[in-house]
Amino acid sequence: MTLQLNEEQMMLKEAANGWLQDHAGVPMFRKMRKSGSVFSDEIWRDMAGMGWCGLLVEEKFGGSDFGFVGAGIVAEEMGKSLTISPFISTAVIGATAIGRWGSESMRVEWLPKIVEGSVKLALATDEAVKHNPLSISCAAERDGSHFVLNGSKTFVADGQFADQFIVSVRTSGNETDAQGVTLFLVDAKAGGLSRRPMRTLDARDTAHVKFENVRVSSGTIIGKLDMGAPILEALLSLGRAVLAAEMVGAATQSFDLSVEYLKVREQFGRIIGTFQALQHRAAQMYVDLTMASSIAYRALLDLDINSESAGNTSSIAKAKCGEVALSIANESIQLHGGVGMTDEYDVGLYFKRIRVAQEQYGDYDFLTDMIASSGGY
Amino acid sequence: MSELEKFRREARDWIIENCPATLRDGETGIESICWGGDKWVFTSSAQKHWLECCREKGWTVPTWPKEYGGAGLSSAEGKVIEEEMSSLDARLPLYNMGIVMLGPVLLKYGTHEQKLMHLPEIASGKVRWCQGYSEPNAGSDLASLNAKCEDIGDAWLINGQKTWTSSADKADWIFVLVRGDNSVPKHQGINFLLLPVDCVGITPRPIELISGKSPFCEVFFEDVKVPKEYGENCPSMVGDEGRGWEVATYLLKFERGGLAGLRDKDVDLVGQAVQVYGIDNNGRLKNGVFRSKLVKSRINEATFEAASGFLRGAKGDDGAMSSVMKYYGSQLIQREFEIRMDLGGSSALELQSDAEGELSQKWLYSRAYTIFGGTSEIQLNILSKRVLKLPGK
Numbered sequence: 001m002t003l004q005l006n007e008e009q010m011m012l013k014e015a016a017n018g019w020l021q022d023h024a025g026v027p028m029f030r031k032m033r034k035s036g037s038v039f040s041d042e043i044w045r046d047m048a049g050m051g052w053c054g055l056l057v058e059e060k061f062g063g064s065d066f067g068f069v070g071a072g073i074v075a076e077e078m079g080k081s082l083t084i085s086p087f088i089s090t091a092v093i094g095a096t097a098i099g100r101w102g103s104e105s106m107r108v109e110w111l112p113k114i115v116e117g118s119v120k121l122a123l124a125t126d127e128a129v130k131h132n133p134l135s136i137s138c139a140a141e142r143d144g145s146h147f148v149l150n151g152s153k154t155f156v157a158d159g160q161f162a163d164q165f166i167v168s169v170r171t172s173g174n175e176t177d178a179q180g181v182t183l184f185l186v187d188a189k190a191g192g193l194s195r196r197p198m199r200t201l202d203a204r205d206t207a208h209v210k211f212e213n214v215r216v217s218s219g220t221i222i223g224k225l226d227m228g229a230p231i232l233e234a235l236l237s238l239g240r241a242v243l244a245a246e247m248v249g250a251a252t253q254s255f256d257l258s259v260e261y262l263k264v265r266e267q268f269g270r271i272i273g274t275f276q277a278l279q280h281r282a283a284q285m286y287v288d289l290t291m292a293s294s295i296a297y298r299a300l301l302d303l304d305i306n307s308e309s310a311g312n313t314s315s316i317a318k319a320k321c322g323e324v325a326l327s328i329a330n331e332s333i334q335l336h337g338g339v340g341m342t343d344e345y346d347v348g349l350y351f352k353r354i355r356v357a358q359e360q361y362g363d364y365d366f367l368t369d370m371i372a373s374s375g376g377y
Numbered sequence: 378m379s380e381l382e383k384f385r386r387e388a389r390d391w392i393i394e395n396c397p398a399t400l401r402d403g404e405t406g407i408e409s410i411c412w413g414g415d416k417w418v419f420t421s422s423a424q425k426h427w428l429e430c431c432r433e434k435g436w437t438v439p440t441w442p443k444e445y446g447g448a449g450l451s452s453a454e455g456k457v458i459e460e461e462m463s464s465l466d467a468r469l470p471l472y473n474m475g476i477v478m479l480g481p482v483l484l485k486y487g488t489h490e491q492k493l494m495h496l497p498e499i500a501s502g503k504v505r506w507c508q509g510y511s512e513p514n515a516g517s518d519l520a521s522l523n524a525k526c527e528d529i530g531d532a533w534l535i536n537g538q539k540t541w542t543s544s545a546d547k548a549d550w551i552f553v554l555v556r557g558d559n560s561v562p563k564h565q566g567i568n569f570l571l572l573p574v575d576c577v578g579i580t581p582r583p584i585e586l587i588s589g590k591s592p593f594c595e596v597f598f599e600d601v602k603v604p605k606e607y608g609e610n611c612p613s614m615v616g617d618e619g620r621g622w623e624v625a626t627y628l629l630k631f632e633r634g635g636l637a638g639l640r641d642k643d644v645d646l647v648g649q650a651v652q653v654y655g656i657d658n659n660g661r662l663k664n665g666v667f668r669s670k671l672v673k674s675r676i677n678e679a680t681f682e683a684a685s686g687f688l689r690g691a692k693g694d695d696g697a698m699s700s701v702m703k704y705y706g707s708q709l710i711q712r713e714f715e716i717r718m719d720l721g722g723s724s725a726l727e728l729q730s731d732a733e734g735e736l737s738q739k740w741l742y743s744r745a746y747t748i749f750g751g752t753s754e755i756q757l758n759i760l761s762k763r764v765l766k767l768p769g770k
Contacts, residue, residue, distance in 0.1 A: 003687050259765050274768050279761035286760055287701050291680045298683035316679050369661075372672040377647045377662045 002290065003069070003297035012070055016077040019050065024083040026346055033203045038084050039161050048117025053091040057099055061111035068092075068238070068303040072245035072296060079249025082349055084204060086120045086158035092242050093235050094121030097166055097183070101223040101231050106185065110164075122162035123235065124153035124209050131155075131362040133168065133232055135176050138211065140169045140184065147171070149184065149192075149214040157360060159207025160197055163188050167211070168232050171225060183228040185220045186211075202353040237311040239361045240318035241299040247357050248293045251325035254332040254350040255285055261336055278335065285328050292324040312374060319367040322358040329354045384454055389461045395430040396467040397423035403466035407592075410472045414505025415549045428502055431470035438476055438500045441484065445492050446500025456689065474543070475499035475506040479552055482615065482628045490611035495550075495571070507574070509539040509553030509596060510625070517755050519554075520563045520622060524598060526555035526570070533557075533570065533613070535578075535601040541749065545581035545594035548574050554625055557618060569621035571613050572603045588741035629751065630699055646671065649720045667719065674712050681709050697764045704756040707746035714740040 005013060024043050032038045047053065055070045057063025064070075071092050078087060095114050098106050113119040125133045138151025149169060156165070165186045173180030186193065192214040198206040223231045259282055262273030272278055299317035302310035329351040333340035340347050358364065378386075400423055411417070411424050419425040431437045434448060440455035441447025450458070462469065480499055483492055498504040515522035524537025535555055545551065551574050558566030574581065578601035581594040603613050616624040650671060654664040662668040684705075688698055718725050718740045725736050747753045761767045 002684070259767070262767060270770075271768050274770055276758075279765075279767050280754070280757040282765055282767065283757035283760035284704075286765060287704050290698075290701050291677075291684055291705060294684035294687055295680040298679075298686070313679070316676050320676055320680050368669065368672045368676065371676065372662075372668055373660055375647060375672070375675065376660070377650055377656070377668060377671065 002293040003301070005073070008066075009069060009073060012066070013073045013077065015050065016052075016074050017080070019046075020077050020081040020083050024078075024085070025081040026349065029082045029084065029203075029349070032084070038203050039086075039158075039205050043083075044085055044120070045117040047085060047087070048115065052087065053095070053117050054115035056092060056095045057111050057115050061099075061107065062115040063095070063111070068241065068300040069297065071242050072300040075242045075246040076249035076252075076296075079246035079251075079353075080253040082250070082253075082346075082353060086122065086162065088239055088242050088246070089123055089158040089162070090114060090119070090121045093123050093239050094164075094166065096238055097121075097123075097222050097231070097235055098185070101183075102185075103219065103221075105219070106222070110185075119163050120158065120161060121164045121166060122156050122158045122207075123239070124156045124159065124165045124167045125232065125236070126155045127151070127153060129154075131359070131366050133236060133362075134178060134181070134229060136168055136170045136181060137175055138167065138169050140171050140182065140216075142171075143215070146215050146217050147184070149186070149211040149216060152208065152210040154208050155198065155360070156195075156207045156209050158205060159195055159209055160205030162207075165193075165209060166222065166235075167209075168228060173226075178229045180226050181228040181232065182225050183222040183231055184216050185222055186214060186216055190214050190216065200356045202349075202356045204356070233311060236361050237314040238303065240367075241296065241303055241310075241314040243357055243360060244292075244296040244299065244314070244317040244321035247321045247325040247354055248289070248296050250350045250354050250357070251289060251292065251321075251328040254347050254354075255282075255289055255328050257345075257347055258282070258285075258332040258335045265337075281331060281335070285331055288324045289328065292321045295320050312371065315362075315367045315371050318361065319364050319371065322354075322364050322367075325354045326358050381453060381457065385457045385461060388454075388458050389465065391434075392461055392465050392467050396427055396462075396465070399423045400427050400468045401466050402468070404468055410469060411502065412473045412505055412544070412547070413471050413475075413502030414473070414547065415503065416547055417502070417505065427468070428470045432501050435500070437471045437502065438480060438496075441480065441496060441500060445484075445496035446498075447496075459689070471502045473499075473505050474508055474548075475504065475550075478508065478628050478631045479506050481631050482552075482624055485627060486616045486624050488610050488612070490608060491571075491615065494607060494611055504550055505544070505548045507542050507545045507548035507551045509542055509545075509551045511541040512538060513540055517752055519625075520567070522554055522556060522567065524553070524555045526557040526568050528557070529602070531605055533568075533603045533605060535570070535572075535598045535603060537598050539596040539598070540584070540593075542581070542594045542596045543592045545574060545596045546583060550574060551579075551596070552615070552628075554621055561619070564622045566619050567621035567625065568618055569615045569624040570603055571615065572601070576601050576603065578602075586742065586745070588738040591742070644717065646675075646716065646720070649717075653720050653722070670719075671716060674709075674716055677709055677712070681706055697760060700751075700756040700759045703750060704753055704760075707753065710746050711743045714743040 023046065032040065051064055052074050054063030055066040055074065058065055075087060078085065091114065095111065098110050102110070110119060127137060138149070138153060140147040140149045149167070153167065165188060167184050167186050169182050169184055171180055171182040192212040194210045196208040198208050200206045262278055262282060263271060265272045295317045299310065299313040302313045332347040333351060336345060336347055339345050399421065411419070411428055435443060435446065436448055436458060438447045439450045439458050440452055443449040476499060480496060483495055499506070510519060512522050512524060524535060524539065527534040537555070539553065551572060553570050553572065555568050555570055556566055557568045578599040580597040584591055584593040584595060586593070606612055650662055650667065654662045654667060657663050684702065688702065717736055721736055
């Protein structure tokens, strides 16, 4: 048990669960992986049709303003069914970036498109192999009413098919200064922007993105010039909390598969689930999973009530859920034995997804270092 | 404003008006609580006053029916009172095993007369109860208990020994599990009896632990006669003869729920750590290994708090959650004391050095958290059987 969902939230959860299993579950993942293209525009538009892309968009732009708990519910179900979609990049981070910090003309232009699923956004922050969002060498020089961007980003989730990038750029100061960071909304078709596929272990369309003298107008700035760092932090917090929920979903499914396996696999003339050594490991996983789910929804609730500690709670949630999910993914393979190593069984797919998600928006080491520092030690 | 919000405001005002300032310090430690009972000595007049105020209003046990000493409130209202007392840092007016464990059991299994006899005295703090469950040879395997209960006409004759009975030397009454029938499987043939601790033939003896003095006692029963009836329709036995196990396990659910909440009040671990190890130019503790340990512990605490919060907000409980919380919470407390001992260094190891001596005792005692109330291993057994439905042999 974790957060007790209200009626509306429960309906969302059931609808998401049913639809994803039927239309975007593991069989679909396997089929698409084989065909080489894992993202389906059609599925994305169907999701938009169910209102998922507008969960964090105001009603006047066509959204439902349902809140972060709602987004977490959908993400958790996506985690269970291993659904590939730019939900977090677009409907969570993108929608909030523009909805909260975008100019009025940006909101009018983009929010309805986000809601209807006709635009996909991606957040481009990482520059090195480890997440370190405030260390930015990607730079923009002013040129009249425009800026010229140079630099490159890596590990950009959904970057292969995004239509617009939210890019963190240094507009003044030194590489690690908190001041002088600006967020730009950059069209993927802009001259000088190029991307290379970075197909990750979980078969997702991640990308390296390069900016060579990319000209953007000052009207594409999200927030204010040089004042982008706190916005970037806030956006990453949302991503962390919702991704934590997705990891809870993936770990839950991996765990359920393992418990089922313990009930059918026989060795030494016995169902292996009768062995106490295995029962206790399964029970410990259950405890950890319950805890992970609790902290994930605590973070989502904190975001919904705009609590001052929401950022910190989101970091804690991502760290804890990443730790628990990865450990459950490891254990799931071990409990399956040899077949757990085969591509035929699903636990390996969850293992790979969880490992990639654990790295996204900061891994355990990054987040715990940040949590300790913000705690004054 | 909803009815419940109105109630919240009234509850808050009432607590502010009636709870003495000295008891508004957020203390939840064992020593700070009023445990009640005939032998209780109030630690201050404020403690007495606060108990009297709450007793008057039925707020020592707000959700119990009025005729049994409660205020007859809904569980939602009871939760509001709990939340408001906690947010106002008010100490609980009364806490003991009668309130947490026996009360819920009697409300479910007791006759009206049993409830009338026992519940109001629990609610008012007049009677303090203790729990006679474990025996030297019945720990984790509690159902193998062997204290004998013979039928001698209008009374039961009890012989045997109980152990790990908290505060048997301070309590007025004891609820005890005894074996009435040896010829049936072990989970059958157990009776659940209520009796005064000062019965002839009962001898409690305190147990000394690795941490020194403890609340635990052994209790010896030598030809103890317990009347079958304390009055009309008011038997000394709860539930039917031979059905004591069902009553016992129902009660354990509340015990586990209660244990998980026993925490020390906020200790400034960060402040201590900064003093002990120092901070480098980037604001990090100079000992990175300890820093990792500390942050991990704090992440786990935040996680546990989140889960506790949701648990308090839950409507029902299937018992599984109390096993989850007991398993996780007990280890969390142990980690915390290990970290405090680490920070204390050699000073924490010195015998009888005042402040730190107290810490080492708590640390030593913390090993008990994963043992009492059902060991960690038993909690895992419960979860694998009842929740995960993993097969038995």
